[in-house]
Amino acid sequence: MTVQDALTHKRVLRIAVPVVLSNITVPLLGLVDTGVIGQLGDAAMIGAVGLGAISMTTVFWIFGFLRMGTVGLAAQAHGAGDGAEISALLSRVLMIGVVAGVALILLQSAIFAAVFAVAPASDAVEALSRDYMAIRIWSAPAAIAIYGITGWLIAAERTGAVFVLQLWMNGFNILLSLLFVLGLGYDVAGVAAATAIAEWSGLALGLFLCRAAFARPQWRDWPRVFDPARLAHMAQVNTDILIRSVLLMAGFTSFVYIGSDFGDTTLAANQILMQFIHITAYGLDGFAFAAESLVGKALGAKNRAALRQSAKMTALWSGGVAVLMALGFLLFGGPIIDILTTAPEVRTEARSYLFWMVLAPLLGFQAWILDGIFIGATRTRDMRNMMALSFVGYVVFCVVFIPPFGNHGLWAALIGMFVLRGLSLAARYPSLERAAD
Numbered sequence: 001m002t003v004q005d006a007l008t009h010k011r012v013l014r015i016a017v018p019v020v021l022s023n024i025t026v027p028l029l030g031l032v033d034t035g036v037i038g039q040l041g042d043a044a045m046i047g048a049v050g051l052g053a054i055s056m057t058t059v060f061w062i063f064g065f066l067r068m069g070t071v072g073l074a075a076q077a078h079g080a081g082d083g084a085e086i087s088a089l090l091s092r093v094l095m096i097g098v099v100a101g102v103a104l105i106l107l108q109s110a111i112f113a114a115v116f117a118v119a120p121a122s123d124a125v126e127a128l129s130r131d132y133m134a135i136r137i138w139s140a141p142a143a144i145a146i147y148g149i150t151g152w153l154i155a156a157e158r159t160g161a162v163f164v165l166q167l168w169m170n171g172f173n174i175l176l177s178l179l180f181v182l183g184l185g186y187d188v189a190g191v192a193a194a195t196a197i198a199e200w201s202g203l204a205l206g207l208f209l210c211r212a213a214f215a216r217p218q219w220r221d222w223p224r225v226f227d228p229a230r231l232a233h234m235a236q237v238n239t240d241i242l243i244r245s246v247l248l249m250a251g252f253t254s255f256v257y258i259g260s261d262f263g264d265t266t267l268a269a270n271q272i273l274m275q276f277i278h279i280t281a282y283g284l285d286g287f288a289f290a291a292e293s294l295v296g297k298a299l300g301a302k303n304r305a306a307l308r309q310s311a312k313m314t315a316l317w318s319g320g321v322a323v324l325m326a327l328g329f330l331l332f333g334g335p336i337i338d339i340l341t342t343a344p345e346v347r348t349e350a351r352s353y354l355f356w357m358v359l360a361p362l363l364g365f366q367a368w369i370l371d372g373i374f375i376g377a378t379r380t381r382d383m384r385n386m387m388a389l390s391f392v393g394y395v396v397f398c399v400v401f402i403p404p405f406g407n408h409g410l411w412a413a414l415i416g417m418f419v420l421r422g423l424s425l426a427a428r429y430p431s432l433e434r435a436a437d
Contacts, residue, residue: 007309012290012317018159020286020321022166032174034275035340036181037191043268043343047125047260048188050271052132054256055115058249063100063144065241066093070151071292072378073234078155079300086156087218088225090210092234093148101141108137118257125264128188135192142203149206152213154289155296161209169202240380244387251394255414258398262407269349270407272340276333276357277414280325284365287318288372295376304436307377311429315369322365329357356411363415366422374425379432386424393420 037045070093077085104111112133116126146165153161173194180190213219224230259270294310333354337347374383394417401409 007294007306007313009313009317012287012294012313015154015157015159015290015293016286016314016317018163019154019289020283022159022163032177034271036177037188043264043346045128045188046268046271046341046343046346047264048128048132049191050267050274051125051256051260052129052136052188052192054253054274055129056133056136058253059104059111060140060143061249062242062246063097064147064245065238066097066144067147067151067154068241068245068292068375069234069238069378069380070148071155071289072296072375072380073237074152074155075293075296075376076300076378079297079303084218084221084224085230086152087213087216088221088227088230090148090152090213091219091225092231093152094145097145097148098141101144104140104144105137108134111137125260125267132188132192135189136196139196139199142199146199146202146206149203149210153209155293157293158209159289165202165206165209168205169198172201173198237378237380240384241375244380244384247387247391251391251414251417254398255410258402258410259407265343265345265349266407268341268343268346269353272337272346272350273353273357275340276329276336277360280322280357280361280364281368283321283325284318284361284368285372287314287321288368288375290314290317291369291372292376295373296378297376299377299436302436304433307436308433310376311373314372315366318365318369322361325361326358329354329361333357353407353411356408356415359415360418364418364422366426367418370422370425370429373429374432377432377435379428379435382425382428382432386421386428389424390417390420393417 034046034049037049070089074086074089077083077089112130115133116130146169150162150165153159153165176194176197177191180186180194184190186193207214218224256267256270256274260267291310291314294314295307298304298306298310334351337350337354341347341350371383374380394413397413397416398410401412403409405412
């Protein structure tokens with residue numbers, strides 16, 4: 001669809017709902033992995049999966065600029081009617097993904113050393129986390145390339161294909177986790193192997209879903225693919241997003257590392273509760289992804305009215321879903337915690353922080369939807385700068401709140417970072433609209 005097509009609630013939902021459904025499978029995977037390990041009744045194993053998973057997610061998501069940058073650039077190409085550039089973009093992002101993934105495999109010893117140098121976990125947790133990471137690193141090329149494929153599909157409003165991709169990858173991962181851990185007794189290593197295998201299968205399916213692009217000759221138009229001006233613009237956009245992503249993941253990763261100072265039980269409880277944050281993020285991201293595609297096309301077509309309507313309509317849906325999520329966490333958060341772990345001390349600890357999960361969607365949805373709007377407009381410098389401001393605020397919150405309030409102060413700092421992102425991006429929105437003139 002193009003920007004000239006009617007922008008209706010139905011169109012927004014046609015884009016957003018498959019993404020919401022597919023994204024829900026991602027935290028569902030985390031819930032199942034945590035729940036499977038939780039059935040073993042060992043807090044160290046729960047903490048190890050959390051520490052290892054977030055460490056690898058941090059490393060991989062550093063390259064998440066491939067998804068975000070690709071959506072904005074490809075959506076604007078759709079809006080401008082530049083079919084050749086749409087095909088060339090796919091070739092660029094796939095090459096970047098493979099090269100980056102191979103580099104991570106070659107550098108794995110240094111990466112692991114850096115992770116464990118800053119992770120103050122117990123010896124048991126650290127040893128199990130190392131086992132997890134040593135397996136997951138081998139899926140790096142697939143995991144990073146999938147970011148680019150996902151962004152390319154979202155820009156084309158092919159979110160049904162994104163749903164198929166995520167459903168297959170995460171569903172296969174869940175089945176393998178159950179088989180490897182509960183069936184074959186591979187514990188932490190089994191969870192890691194299941195994820196690695198599923199990611200490689202996801203890359204194969206993603207290439208199949210993009211097969212129409214490879215049937216056209218433009219994907220191998222190497223002068224265009226390697227055009228210096230286009231590569232420079234892509235590098236500028238992606239560098240800004242990279243810095244933004246590093247800062248954002250630094251916040252989440254430091255949250256886990258700081259939480260480990262409070263002991264294995266609190267670390268395990270935070271890992272349980274982080275699944276609620278993942279559910280919030282992936283659920284709200286569905287409407288942020290819709291904003292990326294619609295805003296990008298409106299900007300590519302230089303249609304300010306369509307840009308404003310896209311922003312308003314997607315924000316309205318995002319806010320409504322945030323309220324429903326908060327209500328769901330309030331009513332069902334306790335039973336979900338009990339399902340995820342059989343350890344009584346972890347259940348009790350997690351319940352004491354549950355109200356932060358209710359606040360997260362209510363206070364954080366503005367940050368997620370504005371991220372989508374700014375990504376679609378490729379206003380990445382603003383994203384970078386506002387994330388830097390928010391991260392500084394997070395650090396200040398940690399220094400102020402953690403000493404007197406402990407783990408409650410840590411959760412307050414994380415939610416505070418969400419609020420700062422939303423407020424600071426909202427202040428920059430008027431200049432984004434002016435760019436469409």
